[in-house]
Amino acid sequence: MQLELPLALAPVPTPMGTLRYIQLEREIVGYRLRRARRRSIGLVIGDDGLRVATPGHTPIAEVEAFIREKARWVLKKLSERRAAPKPPVVNWGDGTMIALLGTPVRIELMPGRCDISLEHGRLGIGLAPRAEPAALRKRGIAWFKDRARALFGERLALYAAGLGVPTPALALSNARTQWGVCRNDGHVRLNWRLIHLPLHLVDYVVAHELAxxxxxNHSARFWAVVGDLYPDYQAARRELRDCTHRLPIL
Ligand SMILES: [Zn+2]
Structure with missing residues (x-):
């Protein structure tokens, strides 16, 4: 029997689509419904839960019947997400360890100085005397982003030469789960958080976006281009997938 949902769970419009609720087995599951130009209903489980994209005018009953058909899969994926280890939140201070290209770097405060320098695995950050922890975090993040911009630029140039195309314009992104995007106009955006990962994974993402x-698209032809640029891409894809939930939150 289909239970009536409590009134408090009425649909709520949000910028990411309408937040609605559905009962699947014994759980009430929230989902975001987005109407898009597409031919079929698509379900995705993301960090924010279930997302549903439907063709323009699909009646809600049809959408929900589809979700119910996939209830098993949805509930399994959601519970996997809940069980997945949460990414470590970095507590900025003297001695904090943060990965740079797969190797931990130790943060060292240098009160009264204004430079930042990396030496022998130590990242010394100059700060005004009695600076707030927020100021340390801000300087630290800016430094990691600068590193990312410089390194990704070099790797893009290297792989673009391998592909025989001009080096595309680079922008950094800040997404939680997306590593890179290549736009139709040829701009490449790379997630600056990749700077925490080993270089071979950065290179894979660079090769992927350039391809x-x-x-x-992600057709067989696409993967052939990736394979020419980066032969061991399948292993890198797997490794990257495993890293997604372990990236520190700076
Ligand atoms: Zn892609």
Whole structure:
């Protein structure tokens, strides 16, 4: 029997789509419904839970019947997400360890100085005397982003040469789960958080986004281009997937 949902769970419009609720087995599951130009209903489990994209005018009853059909899968994925280890939140201070290209770097405060320097695995951060922890965090993040911009630029140039295309314009992104995007106009955005990961994973993402300059899809032809640029891409994809939930939150 289909239970009536409590009135408090009426649909709520949000910028990411309408937040609605559905009962699946014994759980009430919230989902965001977005109407888009597409041919079929798509379900995705993201950090924010279940997202549903439907073709323009699909009646809500049809959408919900579809979700119920996939209830098993949805509930399994949601519980996997809940059980997944939470990313470590960095507590900025003297002695904090943060990964740079897969190797931990130790943060050292240098009160009264204004430079930042990396030496022998120590990142010395100059700060005004009695600076707030927020100021340390701000300087630290800016430093990691600068590193990311410089390194990704070099790797893009290297792999672009391998592909025989001009080096595309680079921008950094800040997404939680997306590593890179290649836009139709040839701009590449890379997630600056990749700077925490080993170089070979950065290179894989760079090769992946560049390959989109040839193929704006994930077809077999696309993967062949990736394979030419980065032969061991399958292992890198797996490794990257495992890293997603372990990236520190700075
Ligand atoms: Zn892609």
């Amino acid at each position: 989109h300059l040839r193929e704006m």
